[in-house]
Amino acid sequence: MSDMRVKDLAGTVGITAERLVEQLNEAGINVSKPDDLITEEQKQSLLKFLQQRHGKAEDSDASSPRKITLKRKSVSEIKLGGAARGGKSVSVEVRKKRTYVKRSDTEPSGAAEDLLKQKAAEEHAAEVTKQEEQRLQETKRKQEEAARLKQQLDEQEAAEVAAAIEAENKANEEAQRAAEEEQKALEAEAKAKKPAAKGKKKEEELTPSQLAHKKLEEADAKRRAANLARVEAEKALEAKRKAREEEEALEKAREEAKAAAAEAQAKEQKAAARKTKDAEAKHERGKSGRRGRREDDDFERKELHVSEGKGGRRKKKKGASGGRVSVRDQEHGFSKPTAPVVREVNVPETINVSELAQRMSVKAAEVIKALMGMGTMATINQVLDQDTAVIVVEEMGHVAKPIRENVVEEALQVSDEELGESVTRAPVVTVMGHVDHGKTSLLDYIRRTKVTSGEAGGITQHIGAYRVETSRGEIAFLDTPGHAAFTEMRSRGAKVTDIVILVVAADDGVMPQTIEAVQHAKAAGSVIIVAINKMDKPEANPDRVKQELANHEVIPEDWGGDVQFVPVSALTGEGVEDLLEAISLQAEIMELKAPEIGPAHGTVIEARLDKGRGTVVTVLVQQGTLNKGDIVVVGQEYGRVRAMFNEKGEQVDKAGPSTPVELLGLSGTPAAGDELQAAPDDKTAREIADFRHTKAREQKMAQQQAAKLDDMFNKMEEGDVKTLNVVIKGDVHGSVEAVSQGLQKLSTDKVKVRVVGSGVGGINETDAQLAAASDAILIGFNVRADNAARKVIAEKGLDVQYFSIIYDLLDVVTKAMTGMLEPVFRDEIIGLARVDDVFRSPKFGDIAGCLVLEGSVKRNNPIRVLRDNVVIYEGELESLRRFKDDVNEVNAGVECGIGVKNYKDVKPGDQIEVYERVEVKPTL
Incomplete structure (x- = not known):
């Protein structure tokens, strides 16, 4: 119902x-x-x-929801710490909630809100209009009042000026009238009197005119005084007028400030209304599910006025009360200079265009323009010399100040006043000679110590510096295993060595290293004293040594030369006193002196890094005194001398000239041969060290960039060329020369032979170390390696070849060169099959039913798929079957099934070509 x-x-x-x-x-x-x-x-x-x-649309369903809320949850993991250190994973759960409201439910409320917004906007506009009208009326009233006051003041000023002018005219008329009356009176008096004599009458006639002239001058003075009074009155009126104008300008500025404040307040209210309106519009867009700007948005750029303390994250000083403009100011802070700015520009020896422009505070384009005007084409990174840079700076109206790069190091230069009087110093003696000729053993006997026993293999591994007390006085000895550091020091101009003792074994004679030592000593300009060692052996022959050294321009004194020859024996001590006497005599002849008072100056003999003590530097002090706690600069390093030790390991507080010491406290390890200089303070030392480091880096970069175009092409051509390094030792010089020339003729475009070292004699430890450093092959032609060399060869795993026939040597080297070539591979076709049909296999995909036409098809061989005799795919066989059986090979005339790996586009009529890669032996 x-x-x-x-x-x-x-x-x-x-x-x-x-x-x-x-x-x-x-x-x-x-x-x-x-x-x-x-x-x-x-x-x-x-x-x-x-x-x-209740606000629901007529056609809406009563059962439909008005609001839907969706909740989402996602779980992820974040790994903390490294996996190697046992990191752990942290689970992170992210929950999201989003609410959707039906649009029809919001439309009635939206319309009501629009009405309210419109009404509020109209009320706000009416209020703003009313305030603007009141402000304009007030401004108009004040302007009228100011005009009225100005008119009254102008009328008063005009009246005062008119009164002053009238008073001046009246005074002038009175003065003129008085002068005329006096003139008439004088003339009447003159007519009434009768002269007594002719001369006296003439005198009586002149007197009244003079009096009249005097009266006229007095009248002019009164007139000038009146004019001066009028000028003063005008100045006073002008001052009053200026004061009144300044007061009016100030009042006008106050009015403008008030108007600006009112306008700013109105803009702030308008901006706040717009902000509220935009927020409501954004809320409305969020409800409707749309993003972006509204169609009626105002796209004009506006100034945003905010209250004090809310203008962003930066905290500024509190200024005047009221709001401030946070987006941009009304006026910029730049004021145009009234005169050209002239700067003093420091110009180093080299400077690029960009840095020069920066120092002049101009753009690089202006500097380039100036250079082009001078006839020089330059880029922004072009390096200019000092003269050109100075001309550019002066051309652009600035003052150039050339500076020297080494001006920083001038702080280390010691004047003659700072150095004390020069005193006699101990000689510095360097012991040089061939290996195992007894250099260190001779020093052992002199020092009465056993330094050799502490060295690896009984040979000197490091540079040693000792100061020895003898009956003839103190002598500083330097014992060095090689000559590289010695030559480096000589090239730096450091006079480290005064006398060179050349040790030659009497039973061995002059050896190659002995000749090298002579050459180094002569290049250094040092005095040579020859010590003929091992005189205790029965096979000793000193005359042979003298003869061989005479061939190298080392002439003994008894042969008419200037070189002392002293026969000694480091084992028995024979002749050691004579050697010390020869050293002392030579030192007296040389008159070695150095200042003892003043900043220290020395040279690094050796530097190493000690695990417990840090950087340990062996220094030979050459002049001055080095004290504990001094600030020193050594090459690119600097620091404070924390401790000093002498040759006995005892700690000392100071070191004078010709004294070798070990010091601690440098910032890094310097190079052998670097100069040590005392600095006045830590700041200067740091600046000098940084300057030297920067200069060394720039020089290194300049050397790297100095490669010419030809060198670049040569390097590009040699990029694919292999190099075979060899070290050659032979029994005679002719054999070594022949082997070197023969090996160099083997060089081709693919492999080049480079002889890194050659010499006459057996293969020694130096040759082995050279071969290890250069990755070379050791070749012995009729010679063998000694025990020390064999030890290095075994440790380094070097390749050593011994030959007695040069042809065998060339054949072996040719094989080695061939082995360095990269292998060459060639593809050889072994079979060809035709695809008759394609079947589908659930395991292998497409299977090609093929008939082998030529050769044989083998499994796992590389293949090519040909279509119309064009290669469309290269890969390998994945499966090969004969009926249902897997087979490894199928011969010609037999059908088979072929599965191509990772290829699914096989079609009937294609050909599958099976091949194998064969290595071909490369040739030179």
């Missing part, structure tokens, strides 16, 4: 019958009492009426 009574419906919906009757009447359904019947159509009408009253 579709009809029901009102009270039954009220009981169903849970309200009173009287309330339901009222709602029915409001909905336009004529019902008067609870017992009346209502139809189904009337109930639907009541439902629509109630839905419209």
